[in-house]
Amino acid sequence: MKTFVTIVLSILLFSSCQNTNNKSGNKKISLTAAGATFPMPYYNMVFKKYTSEKGVLLTYGGIGSGGGIRSLSDKVVDFGATDAYLSDKKLSEMPAEVVHIPTVLGAVVIAYNLPGLDGIKLSNDLLEKIFMGEITNWNDPAIKKNNPGKQFPDLEITFIHRSDGSGTTYIFSDYMSKVSQEWASRVGTGKSLKWPVGMGAKGNPGVAGTIKQTKGAIGYIGSEYAFAQKIQTAKVQNSSGAYIEPSIASISAAAQGEIPADTRIMLTNSDDPESYPISGFTWIILYKEQNYNNRSYNQALGLVTFLDWLISSDAQGEAEKVHYAPLPQKAVEKAKAILRSVTYDGKVLLK
Amino acid sequence: MNSDKITKIVLLSASLIILLVSGGMVFSLVKGAIPTFHAFGLNFIISNQWDPSQGKEAYGALPFIAGTIMTSVTALLICLPLSFSTSLFLGEYFKDKKIARVIRLMVDLLAGIPSIVYGLWGFYVLRPLLIDLGLPNQGFGVFTASLILAIMIIPYATSLSNEIITMVPNDLKEAAYSLGATRYEVIFNVIIPSARSGIIAGYILAFGRALGETMAVTMLIGNANVIPTGFFDTGNTMASVIANQFGEADGLKLSSLIAIALLLFLITGIINAIGKLIIKKMA
Numbered sequence: 001m002k003t004f005v006t007i008v009l010s011i012l013l014f015s016s017c018q019n020t021n022n023k024s025g026n027k028k029i030s031l032t033a034a035g036a037t038f039p040m041p042y043y044n045m046v047f048k049k050y051t052s053e054k055g056v057l058l059t060y061g062g063i064g065s066g067g068g069i070r071s072l073s074d075k076v077v078d079f080g081a082t083d084a085y086l087s088d089k090k091l092s093e094m095p096a097e098v099v100h101i102p103t104v105l106g107a108v109v110i111a112y113n114l115p116g117l118d119g120i121k122l123s124n125d126l127l128e129k130i131f132m133g134e135i136t137n138w139n140d141p142a143i144k145k146n147n148p149g150k151q152f153p154d155l156e157i158t159f160i161h162r163s164d165g166s167g168t169t170y171i172f173s174d175y176m177s178k179v180s181q182e183w184a185s186r187v188g189t190g191k192s193l194k195w196p197v198g199m200g201a202k203g204n205p206g207v208a209g210t211i212k213q214t215k216g217a218i219g220y221i222g223s224e225y226a227f228a229q230k231i232q233t234a235k236v237q238n239s240s241g242a243y244i245e246p247s248i249a250s251i252s253a254a255a256q257g258e259i260p261a262d263t264r265i266m267l268t269n270s271d272d273p274e275s276y277p278i279s280g281f282t283w284i285i286l287y288k289e290q291n292y293n294n295r296s297y298n299q300a301l302g303l304v305t306f307l308d309w310l311i312s313s314d315a316q317g318e319a320e321k322v323h324y325a326p327l328p329q330k331a332v333e334k335a336k337a338i339l340r341s342v343t344y345d346g347k348v349l350l351k
Numbered sequence: 352m353n354s355d356k357i358t359k360i361v362l363l364s365a366s367l368i369i370l371l372v373s374g375g376m377v378f379s380l381v382k383g384a385i386p387t388f389h390a391f392g393l394n395f396i397i398s399n400q401w402d403p404s405q406g407k408e409a410y411g412a413l414p415f416i417a418g419t420i421m422t423s424v425t426a427l428l429i430c431l432p433l434s435f436s437t438s439l440f441l442g443e444y445f446k447d448k449k450i451a452r453v454i455r456l457m458v459d460l461l462a463g464i465p466s467i468v469y470g471l472w473g474f475y476v477l478r479p480l481l482i483d484l485g486l487p488n489q490g491f492g493v494f495t496a497s498l499i500l501a502i503m504i505i506p507y508a509t510s511l512s513n514e515i516i517t518m519v520p521n522d523l524k525e526a527a528y529s530l531g532a533t534r535y536e537v538i539f540n541v542i543i544p545s546a547r548s549g550i551i552a553g554y555i556l557a558f559g560r561a562l563g564e565t566m567a568v569t570m571l572i573g574n575a576n577v578i579p580t581g582f583f584d585t586g587n588t589m590a591s592v593i594a595n596q597f598g599e600a601d602g603l604k605l606s607s608l609i610a611i612a613l614l615l616f617l618i619t620g621i622i623n624a625i626g627k628l629i630i631k632k633m634a
Contacts, residue, residue: 064598158489163574163587165403165599187404191599194402199491199585200574202595213475214489 029302030057035068035081036167037203038222039282041322042104043081046315054309056302065167066191072098072285075293078303079286083167084191085264086285097288099342101307101335102263102281104316105325107223107251108172109278110234113211114138114155120147121243122234128180130218131159132187133197138216153216160210160219163200165192171280172220175268179277220278223251227323238277239269246276251325254279263334281331284310290344300344308350311335380616383609390603395610401576403604410607412614414578418586419615421493421579422568423561426500430557433501434508438550441509442516443538455513462506470567473499478571487583491573494582499567504557511556515549516542548630555626562619565590589615 040062047058060081063071068080073094085100110122122130123146129135135142138152162169170191177184187193201210204225211217212231223246226233235243244250253275254267269277284307290300309315316326327335340350387395391410398411437458445451477499478490486494519542527541543550565588573585574595587595589611597608 066599066601070601163569163591163595165596188406190403190405192403192596192604194404195575198575199488200587200595202569202574206570209474213479217489 028055028057029299030059031078031299031303031306032059032061032076033068033079033081033284034061034063034071034077035284036065036083036282037062038065038083038106038167038224039081039104039324041224041228042319042324045322046310046318049315049318050306050309054306056306058306064165065170066165069285072287078299079284079307081282081284083280083282084170085266085281085283096292098285099288099338100263100283100285101311101338102283102327102331103310104282104319105251105255105267105279105327106282107246107254107276107279107325108168108175108220109223109226109246110218110236111208111211111221111226111231112218112234113215113232114153115215117150117152118232119245120150120234121237122146123237124179127176127236128183130157131176131196131198132182133159155216158214158217159195159198160201160207160214160217161195161198162192162207163202166203167191167282168204168220168222169193171266171268171278174266174280175278178269224323236277238273238275239271240273242273244274244276246278248320248323248325250274250276251279252328255281255325255328255331259331259334261334261337263331263338279325281327286342288342289346290342290349297344300342301349304339304342304349308336308339311339377616380609380613383606384613386603386606387610395607396614399578408603410604412589412607412611414576415587415589415592415611416614416618417578418493418572419562419588419590419618421582421586422497422500422572422588423558425493425497425582426504426561427554427558429497429501430505430508431554434505434512434557435550437505437509438512438516439538439542442513443542444534446517458506458509458513461502462510466503466564466567469499469503470570473567474570488573488585491571492583492585493572493579496568496572496588497582499571500561500564503564503567504561507560508553508557511553512546512550515546515553518549519545548633551629551633552626555622555629559619559622562622563590563615565594569594 040060043060047060050056051058065082065084068077068082069086069090071077072080075095081103086094086098091098110127112120114120126135126142126146129142136157138155138157144150144152170189173183173187173189173193176187177189187196201207204222207219208221208225208229208231211219211221212229221231225231226246233246235245238244253272254270254277256272256275257270259265263281263283265281267279267281270279286303286307290303311327311332316332319326340348342349387410391398395410396412396416398409399413400409400411401414402409437454441451441455441458473495478495481495482490486492523541523545524537527537532540568588569591572587572591574587574591575585576587576592579586593608593612597605600608
């Protein structure tokens, strides 16, 4: 019995020794993050680039915006990522002050499957009626009236929404609530909703795949998936009444207006006449005071240096390759100012 | 210290770990579910509301309980005749023939296929087929999910019943034959009665798998958080709503998902207990 206990104890002791060795002997900085899946293709690409250029190891887990917020709140990651900014209430529930850094612009597109019918125009009124289940067939006179010269088939409309909670759903429902009174009162805005009609599919790839497989389907997906997979997308009416095709340029246009100092703003239904109306920022969130959980100064410095690089033209220039729109200059300036307010033991990290 | 003692300690600690894990699981499920039962009481089980909208949050598990029971029972009903016939065919009629060996190999192969593969096959092959047959809702729904579940659990039920049927002592069968029984009579009066508890155990195992199956069901059931109004309507199951929504869930919603997990745990436990009881009674 004694020998057994000794063996167990010595194993425990040995393994704990190794742990501390790892911590103190860690010369390379490694940053872990988790959160939104919406910007993942972009993050995957630029994180890899940063690792190969600067030797900083970066790990990103695409577990959803809510998971990202929870991971940061549990202090198991260096930073989180989210598509919906934290409300004042959520911010006050976090264990310490959290700041938002916008990283890239994306959009939610209305994708559909009607062979041979590209670029249909859907007014806000039509969007409301289709997604509330009031229009159920593609040959509805209201759809025809809005798209003169196009022949719509006698085909049932199948609305595909997300079955999981999602920042994409948040941006989509935020827009719907802004343009439709009925939507705002009956469905509302959120990462997951009580859907009036339709069926769910998991993740952007799930929705995109189901739409591609199903004639007569319509749904909303992150623009990068639609652009990369070349799915049919509808033109949507912006606040000046123009029908806008989602593109990098029209998404960028949505962020040309004023941006608040903490960058917490929904860009949906932007005033800009050129803008695609269902656009939005995606953010990285981190603690303002970086000395927590025995984090080293170097770790904190490595984090803000990386984030400063992420909003620099070096990283932003890559965004279009994976079908995101780069941050406008105004947003970059605001983000830089925020990063320069992040402290370690009360002292600013970046000059 | 002798080797006998060491063995005893190792075995004991391994068993204690099992106890610890299952106890910890129940504890954390109950703990996580408390806010939900605090907010909705037992109404949570019988309410059909699932509304995650901010400000008017209301959660009820009934749509998912209904979806789970509907898909699993339908799957079991579809599976029963097929797997029963197959196991008799393999275990008795063509016991040592080449074709039985090939089929047995196939059954074992089917049992080992990961559920996501069944899901993909269902999504890309079965669903278009059902659309062509005129199924509504673009082929999504309870029926499609049950069908894929049935295909998934057939190998489980078949494999086990087949094993049991093969194990029926030859003496018994020979005795029946020597008394002039026909093959039909031997099967229904000798083999099935003596293999009964094992066969039932196989079906309970299969039913248990159907209850908890997640990925393939999620891909085909349509994920609509309402009580299905019919077999061709879309719905959702307990396992698939958890898989779908836990990532973005927090607060009351997360607690409700954990409460659903607890209910699923309990339902599976009850089914297993009923199974044990049946086996005891019949054996």
